[in-house]
Amino acid sequence: MSVARCSILVLGEDSGEGAHETLVALAKNIFCLVDSYYDWQHIRFEPLEDASLRVVLRGNEWKNRNHPKRRDLMGYIATKLLEGDRAFVLYHIDGDRSWAARETSENIEKFRDFIEIDVRRFVEHRRRQSGRATAGDLALSQLLLLVPYYSIEAWLFQNTRAGIRFCEENQACRGKHVALFQAWADNRSALDEVSQPKEQICFKGQHNRQLAESLDVETVYYAEKSLHHAVDALHKNAALVAALAATRPPA
Secondary structure, three states: OOOOOEEEEEEEOOOOOOHHHHHHHHHHHHHHHHOOOOOHHHEEEEOOOOHHHHHHHOOOHHHOOOOOOHHHHHHHHHHHHOOOOOEEEEEEOOOOOOHHHHHHOOHHHHHHHHHHHHHHHHHHHHHHHHOOOOOHHHHHOOEEEEOOOOOOHHHHOOOHHHHHHHHHHOOOOOOOOHHHHHHHHHOOOOHHHOOOHHHHOOOOOOOHHHHHHOOOHHHHHOOOOHHHHHHHHHHOOHHHHHHHHOOOOOO
């Protein structure tokens, strides 16, 4: 087994079966756009171990300041960020808007409040308790945000070849959505403008993991919509760039 050279706690708002594995598969592919020579086998992708916190991750529950488990989640995230300069939290939230209407989404602002105010306080408090100098900005730079518009299916359904196959194999559908997948293949920028893409397709989120595993993220990146934006933000994250470089095989 490969020795982990960095670790990433993977969190997301999807609560369906296989949601964690879907995000891990997506992350492995997306990181190739940040460092094409990195080796994911040297990264430990961690699930949320505290099952009681999953309820506050679900949907938009993280925005509820009165949720009884919200403070516990903040502490869990802060603990991970303080493990060291190669410890990260990857968090997925949906934009819940089309890309064109992204400025009307409250989710980014709410998440920034959640992180910049609440989690920062945990980080700085624990550093003071340990007698170390406060470095909240450094730790918070290790929180990586993925925000697809409208939802994660706007990225996953870009795997149009696999999507067509799943649609054709669906006994209730028998290929009724093949033309829609083909239209998305012909215009890669279209999916980010679809409201609730999961509801447009027969199999909904049933095959998300398989779609993530074989997704050609480079093609989606050059559509210059929400995945492009997310990857560019990761490119600018010096801590992540250094951590991925540390996983490269010897020259």
